[in-house]
Amino acid sequence: MQFLAYILRQTGKNLRQTWGTQVMTLLTVTLSVLIFAFFFLIYTNMLRASARLGDDVRLIVYLDQEVTEQMRPGLEKKIHDFGPVEKIVFVSRTEAFARLSAQLGKEKDILNDLGPDFLPPSIEVYPLKNLNDLTRISQFSDFLLTLPHAAKVQSGSDWLRRFGYFTNLLRIVVLLSGSLLIISMTFIVSYTLRLTVLSRQGELEILRLLGATSAYIRLPLLLEGMLQGLLGSGLGLTALYFLYQWIASRFSGPGFLKLFDFAFFPPELTGAILLAGVVLCTVGSLFSIRRFIRI
Amino acid sequence: MPRDASTDKPLVELVNVTKIYPPDVVAVEDVSLRIYKGEILFLTGMSGAGKTTLIKLICRLETPTRGLIEVAGRDLSQISTAGVQRMRQKIGVAYQDFRLLDKQTVLQNIAMAMEVTYASTKVIRARVEELLALLNLSDKRDKLASELSRGEQQRVALARAAANGPSLLLADEPTGNLDPAATELVINLFRHLNEKNGSTIVVATHDPSIYAETEHRVMTLNNGQLSAHPNRSPRQIELFEA
Numbered sequence: 014m015q016f017l018a019y020i021l022r023q024t025g026k027n028l029r030q031t032w033g034t035q036v037m038t039l040l041t042v043t044l045s046v047l048i049f050a051f052f053f054l055i056y057t058n059m060l061r062a063s064a065r066l067g068d069d070v071r072l073i074v075y076l077d078q079e080v081t082e083q084m085r086p087g088l089e090k091k092i093h094d095f096g097p098v099e100k101i102v103f104v105s106r107t108e109a110f111a112r113l114s115a116q117l118g119k120e121k122d123i124l125n126d127l128g129p130d131f132l133p134p135s136i137e138v139y140p141l142k143n144l145n146d147l148t149r150i151s152q153f154s155d156f157l158l159t160l161p162h163a164a165k166v167q168s169g170s171d172w173l174r175r176f177g178y179f180t181n182l183l184r185i186v187v188l189l190s191g192s193l194l195i196i197s198m199t200f201i202v203s204y205t206l207r208l209t210v211l212s213r214q215g216e217l218e219i220l221r222l223l224g225a226t227s228a229y230i231r232l233p234l235l236l237e238g239m240l241q242g243l244l245g246s247g248l249g250l251t252a253l254y255f256l257y258q259w260i261a262s263r264f265s266g267p268g269f270l271k272l273f274d275f276a277f278f279p280p281e282l283t284g285a286i287l288l289a290g291v292v293l294c295t296v297g298s299l300f301s302i303r304r305f306i307r308i
Numbered sequence: 309m310p311r312d313a314s315t316d317k318p319l320v321e322l323v324n325v326t327k328i329y330p331p332d333v334v335a336v337e338d339v340s341l342r343i344y345k346g347e348i349l350f351l352t353g354m355s356g357a358g359k360t361t362l363i364k365l366i367c368r369l370e371t372p373t374r375g376l377i378e379v380a381g382r383d384l385s386q387i388s389t390a391g392v393q394r395m396r397q398k399i400g401v402a403y404q405d406f407r408l409l410d411k412q413t414v415l416q417n418i419a420m421a422m423e424v425t426y427a428s429t430k431v432i433r434a435r436v437e438e439l440l441a442l443l444n445l446s447d448k449r450d451k452l453a454s455e456l457s458r459g460e461q462q463r464v465a466l467a468r469a470a471a472n473g474p475s476l477l478l479a480d481e482p483t484g485n486l487d488p489a490a491t492e493l494v495i496n497l498f499r500h501l502n503e504k505n506g507s508t509i510v511v512a513t514h515d516p517s518i519y520a521e522t523e524h525r526v527m528t529l530n531n532g533q534l535s536a537h538p539n540r541s542p543r544q545i546e547l548f549e550a
């Protein structure tokens with residue numbers, strides 16, 4: 014108990030002695046967490062959105078000839094052999110015509126002059142959902158083009174691919190801001206601690222002479238780093254939450270955000286970021302403790 | 309209270325200890341010495357004779373170039389960092405240059421020694437008051453160390469060394485800046501610690517007034533070499549040779 018009281022009191026003393034630097038450090042840590050968490054939030058939302066959009070991916074193979082009942086099993090086998098497929102739907106000319114007229118509803122009169130044969134037959138292929146792999150889809154579409162009588166393959170994945178590129182780009186941004194986070198936290202915290210150590214140099218020297226234990230000298234500094242991490246990431250995440258609230262209220266209603274169902278981090282992830290902040294700052298303080306304090 | 313040298317195990321033992329500061333300053337040369345539990349030992353010698361060095365060797369602020377030093381039966385060259393820390397908590401050292409923190413109060417300076425042992429605030433407070441009263445410093449409790457006279461700082465350094473009731477007190481030139489009245493207070497503090505607490509006390513000094521009348525052992529360093537002080541009783545010589 015007495016031990017804890019001393020450690021806490023000493024930590025408080027350290028913080029007071031270098032409070033200007035402490036505030037700057039806190040702001041840096043807060044900002045790093047905010048920047049990283051901001052990009053990370055967008056990234057996780059993009060991932061979720063693309064997972065949901067991936068459900069709708071289908072490849073349509075337009076044919077220049079009707080597929081007969083006898084040909085179907087052969088074609089199905091070929092497609093299954095190439096890759097996992099959820100389902101395959103054969104659409105004949107008449108079925109295509111029926112669909113279109115159903116879609117047109119009242120306007121279906123415009124089809125009157127056209128024979129029921131004017132639409133091409135097609136095969137609709139629904140690949141298994143793993144959209145992460147957009148190259149797989151384009152490979153799939155290349156393969157489908159080699160099927161007998163295939164005239165054209167419409168993958169509808171062009172914009173998905175662009176979406177995928179963007180997600181990848183964002184991944185890089187997240188990694189970069191993550192590295193920034195790691196660097197700024199460990200370095201800034203260890204730098205601040207160095208100042209603390211320097212400002213207490215005389216005192217530390219005397220403490221050594223008096224036989225202060227390593228824990229007595231080091232724990233307050235370690236605690237200082239942990240505190241910086243906890244407060245800094247806490248503030249950064251809080252700021253992000255308010256930013257998120259503001260954006261969500263600004264852009265509520267139908268549109269982009271609704272499409273993506275923009276959501277904040279789940280509690281576990283929030284906790285994980287907080288923990289990462291604490292760990293990083295503690296590591297930073299460990300650095301300078303090891304470097305600058307002889308016992 | 310001198311002990312019978314032949315039966316007690318020494319608290320401090322130096323065997324052929326030499327300390328050479330780089331490049332070639334021989335501060336202590338081939339010194340062998342046993343200090344027994346409960347003993348008061350005076351260490352005299354001219355300036356530069358090696359008194360401070362000897363004291364620093366005993367509390368492991370310096371390491372010997374050659375020779376063996378044991379404190380409480382433990383070889384100081386083999387002792388771990390944690391071991392040194394524990395040992396220093398039990399050894400009180402009043403440094404010749406005081407080593408006080410200028411920007412802290414007398415109370416804080418003395419309390420520091422007890423805080424590292426995690427003593428409770430109440431215990432610390434009481435002990436500091438007691439020591440300040442013994443050294444006639446009660447009215448200086450809340451003054452900054454830098455505001456004190458040399459003589460007052462010297463007594464604060466002593467109070468800090470005595471704070472934990474150390475089993476070994478090393479006092480380096482404790483009366484250098486003191487008038488006879490203050491010197492008397494310091495001698496009384498030593499006696500008090502020695503009798504009430506059983507502390508072993510080593511006093512390095514060139515102030516003959518504090519060892520002239522003593523029945524305790526007096527040793528002299530001369531250019532780093534240790535010998536019994538001249539003009540001492542045969543008993544002193546006998547103790548030294550034991």
Ligand SMILES: Nc1ncnc2c1ncn2[C@@H]1O[C@H](COP(=O)(O)OP(=O)(O)OP(=O)(O)O)[C@@H](O)[C@H]1O
Nearest residue numbers: 329333334335353354355356357358359360361362
């Ligand atoms: N850190 C050091 N580096 C080099 N030489 C040193 C160091 N400390 C002491 N010396 C030298 O070692 C010798 C013994 O010094 P020491 O301080 O032990 O003497 P002393 O007996 O305490 O003297 P005084 O009575 O003046 O305090 C001196 O010649 C001194 O110059």
Ligand SMILES: [Mg+2]
Nearest residue numbers: 359360404480
């Ligand atoms: Mg000296």
